[in-house]
Amino acid sequence: MSPEVAATTTGSGGPDPRDGATPLLSIRDLEVTFTTQQGSATAVRGASFDVMPGETVAIVGESGSGKSTTAAAVIGLLAENGRVTGGRILFDGTDLTERGGAGIARMRGRDIGMVPQDPMSNLNPVMRVGAQIVEALEDNGVARGEEARRRTVELLEEAGLPDAQRRAAQYPHEFSGGMRQRALIAMGLSCRPRLLIADEPTSALDVTVQRTILDRLEALTAERGTAVLLITHDLGLAAERAHRIVVMYRGEVVETGPAAHLLRDPQHEYTKRLLAAAPSLASRRIEIAKHGGGARVAADDLLAVTADAPADATRAAADAVVEVEDVTKVFRIRGRGLLGRGTDFTAVDRVSFTIPRGTTTAVVGESGSGKSTVARMILALEEPTSGTIRFDGEPVGGKDRAAEVRFRRRVQPVFQDPYSSLDPLYTIYRTIEEPLRAHGYGSASRRRERVLELMDDVALSPSLLRRYPAELSGGQRQRVAIARALALDPELVVCDEAVSALDVIVQSQILHLLADLQHRKGLSYLFISHDLAVVRQIADRVCVMERGRIVEEGTVDDVFDHPQEAYTRALLDAIPGRSLDLGLRAG
Amino acid sequence: MSTEPAAQAVVAATAPTGPGGRAGDEGASIWRVAARRLRRNPGAILGAVIVLAFVLVALLAPVIAPYGPQELPGRAEIRPTFIPGPSPEHLLGLDRYGGDLFSKLVWGARASLVIGVLSTMLGLLGGALVGLLAGAFGGWVDTATMRLVDLMLSVPSLLLAVSIAAVIGQSPTAVVIAIGVVQVPIFARLLRGTMLAQRGQDYVLAARSLGLSRRTVTMSHVLPNSLGPVIVQATLMLATAVIEAAALSFLGLGGGSPTTAEWGRMLTAAQNELEVAPRLAMWPGALIAITALGFTLFGEALREALDPKTRKR
Numbered sequence: 001m002s003p004e005v006a007a008t009t010t011g012s013g014g015p016d017p018r019d020g021a022t023p024l025l026s027i028r029d030l031e032v033t034f035t036t037q038q039g040s041a042t043a044v045r046g047a048s049f050d051v052m053p054g055e056t057v058a059i060v061g062e063s064g065s066g067k068s069t070t071a072a073a074v075i076g077l078l079a080e081n082g083r084v085t086g087g088r089i090l091f092d093g094t095d096l097t098e099r100g101g102a103g104i105a106r107m108r109g110r111d112i113g114m115v116p117q118d119p120m121s122n123l124n125p126v127m128r129v130g131a132q133i134v135e136a137l138e139d140n141g142v143a144r145g146e147e148a149r150r151r152t153v154e155l156l157e158e159a160g161l162p163d164a165q166r167r168a169a170q171y172p173h174e175f176s177g178g179m180r181q182r183a184l185i186a187m188g189l190s191c192r193p194r195l196l197i198a199d200e201p202t203s204a205l206d207v208t209v210q211r212t213i214l215d216r217l218e219a220l221t222a223e224r225g226t227a228v229l230l231i232t233h234d235l236g237l238a239a240e241r242a243h244r245i246v247v248m249y250r251g252e253v254v255e256t257g258p259a260a261h262l263l264r265d266p267q268h269e270y271t272k273r274l275l276a277a278a279p280s281l282a283s284r285r286i287e288i289a290k291h292g293g294g295a296r297v298a299a300d301d302l303l304a305v306t307a308d309a310p311a312d313a314t315r316a317a318a319d320a321v322v323e324v325e326d327v328t329k330v331f332r333i334r335g336r337g338l339l340g341r342g343t344d345f346t347a348v349d350r351v352s353f354t355i356p357r358g359t360t361t362a363v364v365g366e367s368g369s370g371k372s373t374v375a376r377m378i379l380a381l382e383e384p385t386s387g388t389i390r391f392d393g394e395p396v397g398g399k400d401r402a403a404e405v406r407f408r409r410r411v412q413p414v415f416q417d418p419y420s421s422l423d424p425l426y427t428i429y430r431t432i433e434e435p436l437r438a439h440g441y442g443s444a445s446r447r448r449e450r451v452l453e454l455m456d457d458v459a460l461s462p463s464l465l466r467r468y469p470a471e472l473s474g475g476q477r478q479r480v481a482i483a484r485a486l487a488l489d490p491e492l493v494v495c496d497e498a499v500s501a502l503d504v505i506v507q508s509q510i511l512h513l514l515a516d517l518q519h520r521k522g523l524s525y526l527f528i529s530h531d532l533a534v535v536r537q538i539a540d541r542v543c544v545m546e547r548g549r550i551v552e553e554g555t556v557d558d559v560f561d562h563p564q565e566a567y568t569r570a571l572l573d574a575i576p577g578r579s580l581d582l583g584l585r586a587g
Numbered sequence: 588m589s590t591e592p593a594a595q596a597v598v599a600a601t602a603p604t605g606p607g608g609r610a611g612d613e614g615a616s617i618w619r620v621a622a623r624r625l626r627r628n629p630g631a632i633l634g635a636v637i638v639l640a641f642v643l644v645a646l647l648a649p650v651i652a653p654y655g656p657q658e659l660p661g662r663a664e665i666r667p668t669f670i671p672g673p674s675p676e677h678l679l680g681l682d683r684y685g686g687d688l689f690s691k692l693v694w695g696a697r698a699s700l701v702i703g704v705l706s707t708m709l710g711l712l713g714g715a716l717v718g719l720l721a722g723a724f725g726g727w728v729d730t731a732t733m734r735l736v737d738l739m740l741s742v743p744s745l746l747l748a749v750s751i752a753a754v755i756g757q758s759p760t761a762v763v764i765a766i767g768v769v770q771v772p773i774f775a776r777l778l779r780g781t782m783l784a785q786r787g788q789d790y791v792l793a794a795r796s797l798g799l800s801r802r803t804v805t806m807s808h809v810l811p812n813s814l815g816p817v818i819v820q821a822t823l824m825l826a827t828a829v830i831e832a833a834a835l836s837f838l839g840l841g842g843g844s845p846t847t848a849e850w851g852r853m854l855t856a857a858q859n860e861l862e863v864a865p866r867l868a869m870w871p872g873a874l875i876a877i878t879a880l881g882f883t884l885f886g887e888a889l890r891e892a893l894d895p896k897t898r899k900r
Contacts, residue, residue, distance in 0.1 A: 037627055379796055401800075408798030421789035424617055425811050435797040470617070484793070 637881025714774020
């Protein structure tokens with residue numbers, strides 16, 4: 001990479017901090033090996049990159065790419081069976097690999113800070129939040145006693161926690177996920193480290209919270225000149241937040257470069273695939289194409305059926321496969337103790353919408369918005385407290401057992417977690433055959449043919465039929481779940497966060513598969529998701545849910561281009577990469 | 588789909604390594620993976636060797652033991668102050684009544700195995716039935732059975748076993764029933780707990796969405812997936828059962844004569860001879876301990892091998 005290019009294409013960070021400085025962190029030919037019962041596995045192979053003082057560098061890659069392992073090696077927190085088996089990690093000139101455990105431990109906090117991935121499990125649940133930061137300050141000799149307590153409140157305030165004085169005296173369980181992550185940021189920055197490692201700092205949080213937390217982190221580190229090593233799976237997010245990006249794939253650094261440059265002109269095949277697959281970037285491309293004047297939307301980005309056949313709105317409205325009318329679901333929360341009275345919690349509050357036949361309707365919202373409860377009620381796995389849900393004119397679930405069986409044939413779910421949605425004791429063959437057998441579909445040989453047909457539909461090799469779910473990758477399992485859902489030729493498939501647990505490239509493959517199947521079989525989808533970028537790609541209509549209510553509803557274009565509600569706008573703003581210039585030329 | 592070749596490559600690349608990552612189209616079920624892990628665990632192997640030796644000795648007792656369980660070949664050699672020790676005819680010496688100690692230990696293994704297996708099976712079946720009832724129906728059935736289970740668990744198990752054996756009368760059958768009944772609440776609670784956890788899994792929701800009846804969902808999905816911990820518990824229970832059987836016999840609740848070839852019974856008899864012939868107590872005591880250790884080692888290793896938390900790696 002020539003210095004000229006680097007200087008002219010640096011992203012959002014203003015002047016290039018690399019001018020003439022020596023790197024703060026310099027990783028050279030790093031190799032990390034894990035010893036397992038199956039032998040040793042190399043998780044990081046010959047990785048090299050630099051982080052300049054005050055610079056933000058993002059490592060991007062899918063799970064298993066070695067990005068977190070690299071970060072853990074820097075801070076000396078590899079799992080017990082992991083070891084640095086080659087290369088050097090130079091921090092400000094000293095080689096960390098030679099310093100040993102105690103040496104790195106002394107630097108932790110003071111020189112290198114860390115914001116971990118999961119805010120739920122990284123705070124001590126039996127210790128007040130403030131006390132945990134005081135401990136960090138005292139342990140590193142930054143401040144003691146009253147001074148440390150005052151500093152703690154300041155730090156929490158800086159991290160954006162309102163009412164910090166009172167909050168410092170609370171326990172982690174009294175904090176929401178976002179508040180916990182703010183506390184962890186305060187803790188990571190408490191001793192003014194020169195390098196902060198942030199490992200997927202927001203991926204466990206709701207989208208709207210993600211954005212504010214990242215903004216805060218960016219402001220704090222910029223103000224103090226802290227260098228940041230950001231680990232993320234989202235290329236859009238990395239491009240938006242980092243000066244430079246390091247792309248890792250299967251333990252190797254495949255590409256390094258200034259963020260904007262990497263987006264415009266990716267060199268490595270894997271970076272190109274990542275670029276094409278990241279929903280946040282696809283969503284941005286769609287936006288640019290629509291408003292940039294005349295640029296065609298890439299067929300690969302827009303997967304909704306209406307993209308190539310503009311929907312006849314009146315026809316669609318007349319032919320609704322599902323009508324949800326004024327549906328409310330109230331859960332009773334048990335009271336404390338023997339005599340404690342239970343309280344009611346309204347998960348879904350007077351919701352009405354329809355799913356036009358042959359199209360994809362998305363329900364988006366954050367955790368706790370009631371979107372999954374809506375999905376379960378349409379699947380007749382939960383009963384509404386009031387209101388009606390009709391499938392093809394009939395109430396869902398059916399009046400009697402026979403009607404229910406008929407209903408179940410026509411409506412099928414695909415769930416979020418492909419690790420728990422398949423029975424671990426069933427082979428793939430048995431899993432896909434089960435619905436056929438249960439509904440008395442043909443002879444054994446007919447069923448076998450049908451299973452092979454379905455495997456072909458979801459692009460899986462028949463050699464997997466005798467395997468068990470534990471032996472398949474996440475993407476393969478989700479394909480199996482889709483094959484099972486399609487076995488009975490349903491009309492409606494309810495996808496409850498069906499791609500959220502998958503890596504971006506696999507996610508994009510599954511989205512393409514779903515779109516392809518919809519084309520071929522005329523399926524209707526109800527697509528439940530928290531990810532608006534994905535929704536923009538696949539859905540025709542969107543319902544935005546907030547705290548049990550539908551706050552906005554309309555076609556994807558209407559909702560994304562002219563959001564009416566503040567909440568919808570907040571959700572849209574939270575999609576990473578909204579301000580990126582992807583170097584697409586109009587026309 | 589045009590992206591498919593690339594898709595396949597990535598799928599292959601992201602496939603988990605570890606137990607599932609090998610080639611060949613023969614699938615590895617949870618049980619097969621567990622067996623592979625057991626073979627690599629020294630504790631499991633030691634446990635398995637002990638258990639296997641114990642079972643073999645019990646089954647082949649008529650072949651291995653030179654004398655029958657009730658025979659007293661050395662009755663003439665016994666003196667009030669002298670019990671003959673090891674000799675070529677009697678490998679481990681004689682007991683107070685002139686029985687061959689080695690033969691009696693071998694026959695005792697058979698008695699322990701029969702009591703252990705029968706009582707654990709009784710406890711497992713009873714517990715599984717109660718747990719299935721509670722786990723499958725939930726609601727008030729669940730509440731009622733679980734309160735009953737709590738009640739049973741609140742009484743110390745040995746005390747409960749002693750009371751039951753005392754009520755039924757002194758016989759090996761009483762011992763089996765007593766130990767079995769004591770195990771019922773433990774199995775019931777375990778099975779119900781695992782079933783409840785499994786019922787919340789997505790694959791159960793998926794099965795319900797396929798239109799399977801509640802019975803099919805319970806019997807072919809929920810129950811099989813809940814059996815792992817129960818089987819582990821049964822192995823561990825066998826160890827407890829062997830000890831409890833010895834304890835009940837020691838207390839004289841096992842029936843039979845003082846010459847009965849049963850380890851607990853032999854311990855009781857040896858009490859009076861501790862100063863003259865301590866080996867009479869040491870041998871059965873050591874065998875009870877080793878057998879219990881074998882089952883415990885194997886059970887713990889099985890628990891580890893089936894643990895989904897460690898299985899994913």
